[in-house]
Amino acid sequence: MKLGELIRATERRLRAARLHYGHGTDNPHDEAAFLVLRGLGLAFDTDLERPADPDAVEPLVRKRIHDRVPAAYLLNEAWLAGVPFYVDRRVIVPRSHIAELLAQGLRPRLRGPVRRILDLCTGSGCLAVLAARAFPLALVDASELSTAALAVARRNVSKHGMEKRVHLVRSDLFDSLKGNRYDVILTNPPYVSSSAMRRLPAEYRHEPGLALAAGRDGLDLVSRIVVEAPKHLSRSGLLVCEVGDGRRTVEKAYPRTELAWPKDEVFIAGRDALASAARTAASPRTRSRPARASR
Numbered sequence: 001m002k003l004g005e006l007i008r009a010t011e012r013r014l015r016a017a018r019l020h021y022g023h024g025t026d027n028p029h030d031e032a033a034f035l036v037l038r039g040l041g042l043a044f045d046t047d048l049e050r051p052a053d054p055d056a057v058e059p060l061v062r063k064r065i066h067d068r069v070p071a072a073y074l075l076n077e078a079w080l081a082g083v084p085f086y087v088d089r090r091v092i093v094p095r096s097h098i099a100e101l102l103a104q105g106l107r108p109r110l111r112g113p114v115r116r117i118l119d120l121c122t123g124s125g126c127l128a129v130l131a132a133r134a135f136p137l138a139l140v141d142a143s144e145l146s147t148a149a150l151a152v153a154r155r156n157v158s159k160h161g162m163e164k165r166v167h168l169v170r171s172d173l174f175d176s177l178k179g180n181r182y183d184v185i186l187t188n189p190p191y192v193s194s195s196a197m198r199r200l201p202a203e204y205r206h207e208p209g210l211a212l213a214a215g216r217d218g219l220d221l222v223s224r225i226v227v228e229a230p231k232h233l234s235r236s237g238l239l240v241c242e243v244g245d246g247r248r249t250v251e252k253a254y255p256r257t258e259l260a261w262p263k264d265e266v267f268i269a270g271r272d273a274l275a276s277a278a279r280t281a282a283s284p285r286t287r288s289r290p291a292r293a294s295r
């Protein structure tokens, strides 16, 4: 069988299985190409006329269809902004919208030089690595609560030769970062509300719950970040925070705060705006933190 035929045959099977996409690809054709090409260890631009052995990818295709495992976990590989990362089930599959903003150098929002960056809730370390690439003169702290996730991040930092510029820290949000200030704080924190958690497609259930679940309205982590970020931003520093489909909830929680939305899923705010948000936030938003288990 030719490679192109194998991809098309796989696509038909994925389509018939009515899978959910969103972990690196958003359609059955791209998912089939990813599974087949990378399952065979081939580059994305391989000649589709060359022969391919269907048996070599059959176990992967079956697991994708029958167990609904995201392809990235089956291949231990995910691509974000054209950059490959090692992944396994200790971290979510990289798909943050912040990657696109980093590719644009965070322009036009950025006002000063970027020397220090924090990637809060770093997971696989993907955004920390992309930030270090986007800002070659900056040092990046990448913090994370889960020691298991930090092991994956360490692997990615080393894969991209960033050991000297990306510093990994175990921290419950800002707890281990006292006294540090940053020009940019990036964060793609857990933001899935309890009701959305109950409706998640099977694929997402292979991802760590700690990376997704964020309480009744999805703002458990975001509200802590908004309160604490001003103490960790330089004068012209920016918080870049992903909230998924939580924009309306955020705008309702901080009605008087100047938030820019370069994408519907991501807001950017300066230090002063956040400081006023922290002061005026309704009391439930400043509630004491829920206990969370470490992994």
Ligand SMILES: C[S@@+](CC[C@H](N)C(=O)[O-])C[C@H]1O[C@@H](n2cnc3c(N)ncnc32)[C@H](O)[C@@H]1O
Pocket: 091, 092, 093, 094, 095, 096, 120, 121, 122, 123, 124, 125, 126, 127, 143, 144, 145, 146, 149, 171, 172, 173, 188, 189, 190, 191, 210, 211, 212, 221, 292
């Ligand atoms: C949505 S994932 C994002 C991972 C990565 N930044 C990305 O974009 O793919 C959120 C991450 O936050 C971590 N996390 C959850 N609660 C945390 C906390 N209280 N402090 C620090 N990290 C936390 C999770 O373990 C998970 O790796």
